[in-house]
Amino acid sequence: MSSRAAIRYAKAALEQANEANLGEVVFGDMKSVAATLENSKELRTVLSSPVIKGEDKKQALVKIFENNSDVTKGLIDILTTNKRIELLGGVANSYVDLYNQAKGVKVAEVTTAVPLSSELENKVLAKVKEMTGSDNVTLQNKLDESIIGGFILRVGDLQYNASIANQLDTIKREFTKSL
Template structure:
């Protein structure tokens, strides 16, 4: 979950991108930024490190994201100037969420014990479209073996937990109540 500061930066970036009619380009940039930061433990450590100079962080990020838009490069500059560069991943995550919301796209987060099959993914898409009334739905599948089986579906602030771990937990609570 992004911080309030990251959300504020993301709103400002989205507004700037909308004014320049490049919101979709910046959306692609932010997906790239988020995936890069989430995929690299070393990069996250460098961004959070008080030992690494802000200018060094900025130089590294500008090199990593040199093919991105000027809006994205400007965001890196502003975050560096304001000593908030560690928020970059959160800003990217918030921007993606805000952009999807502005486009009417619903994001369904599905947590399963194994990867979703194409048939199950189609079934989940249809169910989410029925529940939300939105024709634009994307699915993000997270694999968590601790749920044992079944799935956990989150769309916005709605959650449906049909995991085996949840059902076993309910049975355990019922047994402990009856003792």
């Protein structure tokens, strides 16, 4: 969940990107920024560190994301100037959500213990399209070995939990109830 400040920055970035007809380009940038921050604990630590100067953080980010659009670089600059650079991950995620919302894209999150095969991914996409009534659906696969097997499907506020871990918990609750 992004903070209100991150959402405000994301809205401003989306508005600026749309005015420059770069909405889709910045969408790609923001997905890249979000993935980079999610996969790099070191970078997240640098951004949240009060010891490292804002200018140094900015230089590192500009170097890392040097191939990104001017809108993205401007966002990094404004976040640094306002001493809010630690919000970058939240802003990126919020931008992706706002962009998808504006384009009418439904995002389905599937949590599995192992990566989805393309065959299973197609089946899940078909089910999500049936559930939402939308042909414009993207699928995000998250891995979580703790669910043991099965899957958890989340589309907006709807969630369907068909994980083995959930079934075992249900059996455990029923068993302890009957004692």
